Amino acid sequence: MSYIQGETGDWEVVIGLEVHAQVISNAKLFSGSATEFGAAPNSQVSFVDAAFPGMLPVINEYCVEQAVRTGLGLKAQINLNSVFDRKNYFYADLPQGYQISQFLQPIVGKGEIVLDLPDGTSRTVGVTRLHLEQDAGKSLHDQHPSKTYIDLNRSGVALMEIVSEPDMRSSEEAGAYVRKLRSILRYLGTCDGNMEEGSMRCDVNVSVRKPGDPFGTRCEIKNVNSIRFVMQAIEYEARRQIEIIEEGGKIDQETRLWDTTKFVTRSMRSKEEAHDYRYFPDPDLLPLELDADWVEDIKKSLPELPDDKKARFIEDYKLSVYDAGVLVSEKSKADYFEAVAKGRDPKLASNWVTGELFGYLNKAGKEIEESPVSAENLGGLIDLIADNTISGRIAKEVFETMFETGEKAADIVEKKGLRQVTDTSAIEGSIDAVLAANPDKVAEFRSGKDKLFGFFVGQVMKATQGKANPAMVNEILTKKLKG
Numbered sequence: 001m002s003y004i005q006g007e008t009g010d011w012e013v014v015i016g017l018e019v020h021a022q023v024i025s026n027a028k029l030f031s032g033s034a035t036e037f038g039a040a041p042n043s044q045v046s047f048v049d050a051a052f053p054g055m056l057p058v059i060n061e062y063c064v065e066q067a068v069r070t071g072l073g074l075k076a077q078i079n080l081n082s083v084f085d086r087k088n089y090f091y092a093d094l095p096q097g098y099q100i101s102q103f104l105q106p107i108v109g110k111g112e113i114v115l116d117l118p119d120g121t122s123r124t125v126g127v128t129r130l131h132l133e134q135d136a137g138k139s140l141h142d143q144h145p146s147k148t149y150i151d152l153n154r155s156g157v158a159l160m161e162i163v164s165e166p167d168m169r170s171s172e173e174a175g176a177y178v179r180k181l182r183s184i185l186r187y188l189g190t191c192d193g194n195m196e197e198g199s200m201r202c203d204v205n206v207s208v209r210k211p212g213d214p215f216g217t218r219c220e221i222k223n224v225n226s227i228r229f230v231m232q233a234i235e236y237e238a239r240r241q242i243e244i245i246e247e248g249g250k251i252d253q254e255t256r257l258w259d260t261t262k263f264v265t266r267s268m269r270s271k272e273e274a275h276d277y278r279y280f281p282d283p284d285l286l287p288l289e290l291d292a293d294w295v296e297d298i299k300k301s302l303p304e305l306p307d308d309k310k311a312r313f314i315e316d317y318k319l320s321v322y323d324a325g326v327l328v329s330e331k332s333k334a335d336y337f338e339a340v341a342k343g344r345d346p347k348l349a350s351n352w353v354t355g356e357l358f359g360y361l362n363k364a365g366k367e368i369e370e371s372p373v374s375a376e377n378l379g380g381l382i383d384l385i386a387d388n389t390i391s392g393r394i395a396k397e398v399f400e401t402m403f404e405t406g407e408k409a410a411d412i413v414e415k416k417g418l419r420q421v422t423d424t425s426a427i428e429g430s431i432d433a434v435l436a437a438n439p440d441k442v443a444e445f446r447s448g449k450d451k452l453f454g455f456f457v458g459q460v461m462k463a464t465q466g467k468a469n470p471a472m473v474n475e476i477l478t479k480k481l482k483g
């Protein structure tokens, strides 16, 4: 349990997250308009999205299917009967004057998400519900000095709001929750999880309490759009609340914003100013009734999800929990690894993928899809190590060139003459030369200074440009020095 130290002792942070995830679908939730990101303002708006009088919403079956698929991926209860409600409020970028959402009867009920924590342990967080709703338009305040423009492209785009139980107890857990949820959504193909483009946004609910006490009053930090910001906002907000309580104050339930330049949360509105949305069932839409067989078909079509894949990697490839977790975090990484591991030593494959490859990709700011080294070529490099053509050390050098040029390992080894020397007499020759050049060190070694062995190995490797087979160098050197 990770507590925060205050003036008056330990404090526990309690966190619940509401994540808005944009559904991957070519058309909007209730209209046929396109949903592509980055289109010219107001180029993807139908009369329904612009709320022209007399227009009627028509449910997009594919968006419903995506919500069901997501619910199944979260091992959640699928509600065969759900209802769309109007959530009434006025805002310039909401021409209908209400958002169509789901309130009392959402399409998906209780589920769960297993968190993979940095220390290798897991923890299950409850999902309260998932409901479908429309996104609003966007107000553009930076296009004109005295006017605000409205872009309705986003108006009516399908969102899934995924609400968690207040089960998280640290910023790390909240970060792990968003990462895991995003990973599941991407595996399912129901949301691209792109937080910079706003496809995934978090409302972060934070309260603090003394361990064992009932839950404290929470504040909700709205619209946080990166995992780093989620974690920073929680850290800040928990400390702010602890300070207030320790100074004898009390927490007002309010909505706050994360200021990404000042690194503080700021009040947006208090509970007293909170909206009364006057929810009621939307009379334009029939209750949503799902066929159990249809849901069952979707269930059968689900891909292998990260938790199952992780368990399989640990079982079949004997990978560590940590390595398996890293590899399954994205499907593209897992696929890459499996292509490399096929017919090869999986542990070696995992080391190369999670070590060298991910290290280089990270440094270059590249995704695995953009890797200059294909899975096939990395496999080729590992084969050269396995059949003793090159040593592990030379392989790292070869990999560096592969990453720069995209060339095949075998071609680089030939071109640069990096083949390992496994010829006994050649290695013996180098060793003899090194020993002859260092008679004083040889004498010291023989009189008991064992540590000098490493020095001789280093000299031989230097003389052979690192190409001597290390095992053979060790063996012959031992024989010659002790003999």
Ligand code: ADP
Binding pocket: 014, 015, 016, 017, 018, 163, 164, 165, 166, 167, 205, 206, 207, 215, 216, 217, 218
């Ligand atoms: P609302 O509908 O007003 O947003 P909910 O009860 O649905 O309120 O809760 C919204 C989110 O707040 C959920 O993710 C829930 O887990 C979280 N939450 C509720 N109580 C607390 C609390 N005391 N501390 C932190 N988070 C909380």
Ligand code: MG
Binding pocket: 018, 203, 220
């Ligand atoms: Mg809320």
